[in-house]
Amino acid sequence: xxxxxxxxxxxxxxxxxxxxxxxxxxxxxxxxxxxxxxxxxxxxxxxxxxxxxxxxxxxxxxxxxxxxxxxxxxxxxxxxxxxxxxxxxxxxxxxxxxxxxxxxxxxxxxxxxxxxxxxxxxxxxxxxxxxxxxxxxxxxxxxxxxxxxxxxxxxxxxxxxxxxxxxxxxxxxxxxxxxxxxxxxxxxxxxxxxxxxxxxxxxxxxxxxxxxxxxxxxxxxxxxxxxxxxxxxxxxxxxxxxxxxxxxxxxxxxxxxxxxxxxxxxxxxxxxxxxxxxxxxxxxxxxxxxxxxxxxxxxxxxxxxxxxxxxxxxxxxxxxxxxxxxxxxxxxxxxxxxxxxxxxxxxxxxxxxxxxxxxxxxxxxxxxxxxxxxxxxxxxxxxxxxxxxxxxxxxxx
Amino acid sequence: xxxxxxxxxxxxxxxxxxxxxxxxxxxxxxxxxxxxxxxxxxxxxxxxxxxxxxxxxxxxxxxxxxxxxxxxxxxxxxxxxxxxxxxxxxxxxxxxxxxxxxxxxxxxxxxxxxxxxxxxxxxxxxxxxxxxxxxxxxxxxxxxxxxxxxxxxxxxxxxxx
Numbered sequence: 001x002x003x004x005x006x007x008x009x010x011x012x013x014x015x016x017x018x019x020x021x022x023x024x025x026x027x028x029x030x031x032x033x034x035x036x037x038x039x040x041x042x043x044x045x046x047x048x049x050x051x052x053x054x055x056x057x058x059x060x061x062x063x064x065x066x067x068x069x070x071x072x073x074x075x076x077x078x079x080x081x082x083x084x085x086x087x088x089x090x091x092x093x094x095x096x097x098x099x100x101x102x103x104x105x106x107x108x109x110x111x112x113x114x115x116x117x118x119x120x121x122x123x124x125x126x127x128x129x130x131x132x133x134x135x136x137x138x139x140x141x142x143x144x145x146x147x148x149x150x151x152x153x154x155x156x157x158x159x160x161x162x163x164x165x166x167x168x169x170x171x172x173x174x175x176x177x178x179x180x181x182x183x184x185x186x187x188x189x190x191x192x193x194x195x196x197x198x199x200x201x202x203x204x205x206x207x208x209x210x211x212x213x214x215x216x217x218x219x220x221x222x223x224x225x226x227x228x229x230x231x232x233x234x235x236x237x238x239x240x241x242x243x244x245x246x247x248x249x250x251x252x253x254x255x256x257x258x259x260x261x262x263x264x265x266x267x268x269x270x271x272x273x274x275x276x277x278x279x280x281x282x283x284x285x286x287x288x289x290x291x292x293x294x295x296x297x298x299x300x301x302x303x304x305x306x307x308x309x310x311x312x313x314x315x316x317x318x319x320x321x322x323x324x325x326x327x328x329x330x331x332x333x334x335x336x337x338x339x340x341x342x343x344x345x346x347x348x349x350x351x352x353x354x355x356x357x358x359x360x361x362x363x364x365x366x367x368x369x370x371x372x373x374x375x376x377x378x379x380x381x382x383x384x385x386x387x388x389x390x391x392x393x394x395x396x397x
Numbered sequence: 398x399x400x401x402x403x404x405x406x407x408x409x410x411x412x413x414x415x416x417x418x419x420x421x422x423x424x425x426x427x428x429x430x431x432x433x434x435x436x437x438x439x440x441x442x443x444x445x446x447x448x449x450x451x452x453x454x455x456x457x458x459x460x461x462x463x464x465x466x467x468x469x470x471x472x473x474x475x476x477x478x479x480x481x482x483x484x485x486x487x488x489x490x491x492x493x494x495x496x497x498x499x500x501x502x503x504x505x506x507x508x509x510x511x512x513x514x515x516x517x518x519x520x521x522x523x524x525x526x527x528x529x530x531x532x533x534x535x536x537x538x539x540x541x542x543x544x545x546x547x548x549x550x551x552x553x554x555x556x557x558x
Contacts, residue, residue: 037504038527045512046538050545081426211453211501229475230428294429294471294478296455305471307458322456330501 033333048319070299077295078308089276091155096233100264106300117345118195119384120394133171155281194392196251200335200347210330214302219252226298250350286314342386433482450474457505459513461541466490494519512539
């Protein structure tokens with residue numbers, strides 16, 4: 001059969017991170033894939049060189065709509081290291097709390113998206129409904145649902161009181177119950193197993209070689225988590241497990257994320273039960289002395305790394321941002337090779353690429369010279385129908 | 398300094414092995430080593446790091462120091478981060494690709510090409526990344542001489558056509 005090349009992506013104005021995948025197909029199977037990125041370069045690094053350190057907090061926060069706390073904490077970590085600011089313990093604890101709430105929010109969101117890509121819409125509704133609880137917690141503590149704006153250089157901007165802590169704990173108790181159900185669902189539900197097991201294989205060796213990070217790497221048995229490897233905030237004082245799994249496929253990525261939810265609840269409880277007393281911020285002068293620093297941070301999607309260089313003024317000389325998805329994209333072509341076209345949506349979604357990604361696919365038949373245009377929605381439908389024929393069906397119809 | 402045993406050991410080894418080929422070597426804190434290296438030793442040094450377990454190239458940061466451009470390679474063994482700084486003159490900026498040692502470097506190196514105009518020797522021709530197709534040639538936005546206002550004007554005038 002003639003091989004067919006399909007460009008998947010890149011543009012849709014509603015999505016935040018368009019990218020393009022060139023898929024070479026042999027029948028239903030993918031024999032080669034390449035990734036093209038850069039369709040939405042916003043020049044954040046240049047913009048950061050033209051604003052002062054405080055303004056940059058709010059700029060960097062907008063690098064991502066889900067890991068907003070991750071990026072800001074990472075950037076602020078660099079600035080505080082250069083300025084030699086002694087961040088109070090209470091501020092560190094509050095940052096940890098927000099970080100874990102953010103992880104819960106992100107993993108629940110991902111679980112919903114993954115379920116949706118598989119055609120399991122009920123689970124998508126469930127997880128997104130439950131995610132509202134954690135968004136409510138974030139809104140109560142920080143005043144915002146997505147861009148929290150809680151960080152400032154030298155500490156945090158808002159304190160947390162006993163009442164709020166109590167409220168967070170009660171919501172966490174609810175979520176913990178729900179998560180037990182998701183763990184059961186993700187590990188036992190035959191339809192999920194059929195869609196995820198042995199799909200998007202990424203062997204341990206390849207994961208290491210291709211710089212996989214975060215849950216993607218951990219599902220391939222790579223023991224890496226910056227919270228453990230190079231603890232920041234108060235992670236060195238907390239008791240939690242580094243979750244790894246060895247199935248090296250999409251199923252493993254589901255398992256790692258649901259089990260990480262459980263660990264996050266554990267962390268949140270520990271932080272709230274031993275919240276240190278004291279101030280929540282120290283004053284840091286606007287002008288940051290000369291120097292440079294790098295900070296690594298475990299965002300929900302993996303290793304986030306920022307570099308800041310200062311020149312003695314209130315405006316940074318250079319700010320570099322490398323988000324985890326860029327690192328994980330290197331593994332996608334490998335994961336797709338040998339898979340079916342119908343597995344593309346879930347395999348790409350499994351690295352949790354800020355769910356921006358792709359939305360338009362052009363199918364080009366080399367023999368007939370015909371071009372057919374798929375959008376993401378059609379490809380998703382195609383994937384669900386494809387598996388229905390094989391007896392994998394969530395709707396029961 | 399008992400905390401920094403691992404860092405001190407690596408530093409000593411670098412001092413012995415690469416004497417005379419670096420202009421700066423320091424430990425800024427636990428898990429952070431900075432080295433300014435002569436460009437001709439770059440590949441040799443990175444293979445040396447990789448052999449010692451520093452297998453994860455986190456990213457590459459480009460920089461503009463006025464007379465020199467350059468890149469910082471952030472390489473880690475998951476715990477300790479070694480920041481390898483390599484300079485190249487601005488009038489003929491060029492660096493060798495580290496593809497043979499760290500195959501994942503491609504998108505990071507394309508960033509250097511696009512945003513700083515550093516020629517990467519050995520990197521195959523490819524599409525622009527991260528700048529869009531049709532971005533004015535010879536404009537490398539992260540260079541210090543590119544001012545934001547002028548950049549916006551250039552891009553706007555291009556769009557009007």
